Amino acid sequence: MAFIEGILNNQTFAVCFISWFVAQILKVILTFIFDKKIDVSRFVGSGGMPSSHSSFVTSLATSIGIQRGYESLEFAMALVFALIVMYDAAGVRRAVGKQAKILNKMIEDIQEHRKDVFNEKRLKELVGHTPVEVLSGAILGIIIANIMV
Known part of the structure; x- marks a missing residue:
């Protein structure tokens, strides 16, 4: 207490x-x-x-x-x-967000051709500053x- x-x-x-x-x-x-x-x-x-x-x-x-x-x-x-x-907020975490955006786009592009490849949710893109x-x-x-x- x-x-x-x-x-x-x-x-x-x-x-x-x-x-x-x-x-x-x-x-x-x-x-x-x-x-x-x-x-x-x-x-x-x-x-x-x-x-x-x-x-x-x-x-x-x-x-x-x-x-x-x-x-x-x-x-x-x-x-x-x-x-x-x-x-960290402006450097590492911002870079993670940029990478997530690219990976999400890659997954979307792959899923257009093969629907069964990825079952993961989208990565969070707004992480850093x-x-x-x-x-x-x-x-x-x-x-x-x-x-x-």
């Missing part, structure tokens, strides 16, 4: 959660604005604008920086963690942390 109470009273965790939540809500709103459809799966899905991963980790680093100091070991660790997550999506998420996380802490 003390663990749950501690988490619920942890300001830094609250900042991170709110930052993630706002980013996910913005994905649903932006999908509605640009695609003219309500897609609630965007609330829990990865990829898209803004990066909730970036928002989450930059709000963590910013919150720690404000509370412990930007010269602290805790801030340095959070910053390194944030940079790794954002690099563009640099703009990562930067937008990072800015969102920094702003929310500065407002809340």
